[in-house]
Amino acid sequence: MTHLRPRRQQNDPNLTYFVTSQTWQRRMLFRKSEWADLFLQTLHSYRSRAYLLHEYVLMPEHFHVLITPLVTLERAVQFIKGGFSFRVKKELESSMEIWQPGFSDHRIRDLEDYRIHVEYVYRNPVGKGLVERAIEYPYCSAFPGSLKDEVPQWLKPQAVRPGIGAPEGAPLQRRVVSDAFTKA
Numbered sequence: 001m002t003h004l005r006p007r008r009q010q011n012d013p014n015l016t017y018f019v020t021s022q023t024w025q026r027r028m029l030f031r032k033s034e035w036a037d038l039f040l041q042t043l044h045s046y047r048s049r050a051y052l053l054h055e056y057v058l059m060p061e062h063f064h065v066l067i068t069p070l071v072t073l074e075r076a077v078q079f080i081k082g083g084f085s086f087r088v089k090k091e092l093e094s095s096m097e098i099w100q101p102g103f104s105d106h107r108i109r110d111l112e113d114y115r116i117h118v119e120y121v122y123r124n125p126v127g128k129g130l131v132e133r134a135i136e137y138p139y140c141s142a143f144p145g146s147l148k149d150e151v152p153q154w155l156k157p158q159a160v161r162p163g164i165g166a167p168e169g170a171p172l173q174r175r176v177v178s179d180a181f182t183k184a
Contacts, residue, residue, distance in 0.1 A: 014154040016054065016068045018117040019077060021103040028060040029098065036139050038091060039063070042084040044147055051076040052149040057121045058139035059128065064121050066108070068152050077103050111155050 023029050030036040039058055043065070047053045051067040069076040081099050088094050108114050122134035122142045134142035141148045 014152075015073075016066060016108040016114065016152045016154075017073055018106040018108060018120075019065050019067060019073070019103055020062060020105075021077065021081060022062040022100045024097040024100055026061045026100075030058050030139070031060045034092065035088070038087055039084050040139060042087055043080055046076070046079040046083065047147070047149065050079045052152070053141075053147075054149055054152065055118050055121045055141045056148070057124045057134075057137070057141070059124055059130075064124065066114070066117055066121065068149075073105060077105075108152070114151070114155055 030039060036058055043053065043056060043058075043063075048070075050071050051069045053065065053067055055064075055066040057064050063080075065080070067076060071079075081103070085098050088098060106117070108117065122140065125131050125137035125140055126134055131137045134140050135144060137143060140146070
C-alpha cells in the first residue's frame, strides 16, 4: 500500500509550519559570517510577501524556521532556498551546490506544539556548543533585536487563556516563550 502525503491547503493563514533544510552534503557553509548574514538578509526579504517569519535559527549546515506561508509552503521554501542560492551566485560569486534537495516540515497543531518547536529552535545553537544561551547567537530569532513576526494569529485566542503564565497586558510573544528561554 502506498502512502501519499496529504495535500496541503493553499494560502491558509491558520497553518504554521516548522521547516528544516540542510546544506549540500552538510557542508558548514554558514560558519562564514558573509554567508550567514546573506542568508538572514534573504530570509527577511520575503517576510510579509511570502510568509510570516515567527522564529528561526541558522546553524553551520542547516536551518529551522517557523513560518506561516502566505503562498504555498513549497513556494515559501523556494523563496528562502532559491532566493539565497541566487544571491550567493550574484553577490558572493560562487557557483557551488548549496542545498540538499527538498526540506522537511511539520504542521504546528496548537499552542503547545508551537512552544515545543520554539524551544527546539532556541536550544539548537546551545546544544551544539556555539553559545551558552540562545540570546547570544546572532543567527537565531532569540537574539535581541531580531526581526520576526508575532505568534500566529490563529494561536492568539488560546494564548490568552488563564494559566499561560504571563501578567495581564504582557506582549503575546512574551506570553508564549519568554519564561522558557530566559533561563536557558
